[in-house]
Amino acid sequence: MGSITLNQITKSFGAKQVIPPLDLTINDGEFVVFVGPSGCGKSTLLRLIAGLEDVSSGQIMIDGADATAAAPAKRGLAMVFQSYALYPHMSVRKNIAFPMKMAKMAQSAIDEKVTNAARVLNLTDYLDSRPGQLSGGQRQRVAIGRAIVREPSAFLFDEPLSNLDAALRVNMRAEISDLHRQLATTMVYVTHDQVEAMTMADKIVVLHDGLIEQVGAPLELYETPRNRFVAGFIGSPRMNFVEGAEAAKHDCHSIGIRPEHLQISTESGDWQGKVGLAEHLGSDTFLRVQTDHGEMTVRAIGEVGVGYGDTVFLTPDPEKIHRFDAAGLRIQ
């Protein structure tokens, strides 16, 4: 079991309210990602769930029981920190065993669990090393190991991959997803990286200034963003927005069109523009095109054979145009 329900919770630091009243339900076994720009309150929200910060008001229910005032260790949750937060003076074995030692488990049971966790996480050869002797990825696995052995009802991850290099991040992303599949335990994952959110989540919670902008499955957010903020935040490169006359043609205040939904041609199209930056990746081409309606980012599949200074024409796919009103809300 590992369902978490937040009822009208708020958090203030002094006079500053960082989380306005917020409701959220995380179902058992779900992989939920909190995503948003830095300072949006996503880490604070995770720390409130963990019990590392006290809520200013509201109620936190874990597995149906009120955990609002419970101490962190009593909530049955395990957390993996951005900095890994390993105990530097203890060996990997002792790091992983620490929560069980605190729970006063029998030494034989501890040994067995440490051995198992080390096997699952490929750490067997490093059990007697200190964290300082390990690479970033290995440290991250130790941190995960320390979380697994507690058999928590939910895992909390606070930007666990942001200290790793790009290649390792892709690997660890897959490992964490695998782990979720194996354990089928609830995972709550905080990141500012929408790629991590899109690739790992069952459900994404987009946060902005402490408010939930939208909750939904990754593709739901991609296809039907509730407002301009979500539209701009989810998807990479970000959505292009056009206001004024072009938007008026669609009966709205602004339209949004994703870079991959713009057709590019050197002969004809709706919008004419000049290529600024061109990034040729082989598999894709990213172009920044200066048009009369502002700068647009275009993503074309494969190599399109245009470069800096070329004149091109862009045509949005009419099916894929997102319309927003003056308040930035989606118009269906």
Added chain:
Amino acid sequence: MARAVTNRRKFIATLLAWTVAMLLFFPILWTFLTSFKTEAEAIASPPSFLFFDWTFENYSTVQERSNYARHFWNSVVISVGSTLLGLLVAVPAAWAMAFVPGKRTKDVLMWMLSTKMLPPVGVLIPIYLLFKQFGLLDTRTGMVIVLMLINLPIIVWMLYTYFKEIPGEILEAARMDGASLRDEIIHVLTPMAVPGIASTLLLNVILAWNEAFWTLNLTAAKAAPLTAFIASYSSPEGLFYAKLSAASTMAIAPIMILGWFSQKQLVRGLTFGAVK
């Protein structure tokens, strides 16, 4: 050319450092030399530097006249005792200020430090009377308490600086792992801060060992440490420079040896946190 300037600068800096070091060390060296002179040579003018009749007479006289071992033991008990007691009080205090700071934590720290700026003589009478009232005059317990209080601000400050360097996330991880506050301090914080705690301990043992104002004013015979032992040779009875020097040398030798072997920790301790 740049190289020449660097070398000349290096030379000047080295020379300057040696000069300052010699200036600081000279009184100790002079005391040491004087302790091997006769009383007459000790006050001779012009003084002789190395070429005099070396004698151990002063040391044997000092040994005969006073009980070095007892003073030494008092010094050990008072300095180590006050430091350990201080640590016991300061670790939780520094923990609180480093990891759960309030709005006024900085002020509390400054206020603690400000007590070090008070001239001790200003509180001598009240403390003397309190000691008299509680029967603490000339007791080692009394001296442990008063020296602990005198050095507590420094202990708290040093530990606070060390603890500040320990990432809060590690303690939060311990909390998530089910550690109680006691477990957190014993199993995580203290082992991580061992180098810091060691240098704090060392510095405070030295400070307490050398403390003279309170030890001289609040002890007479039973609890008198080595400072009182030295002072007993600066008496109005006459000139006893050589014996005074012998007593001083015996009093400072143990702490100088301790300091010499732990210079690394001491320097690290005093500069910790200054450079990341």
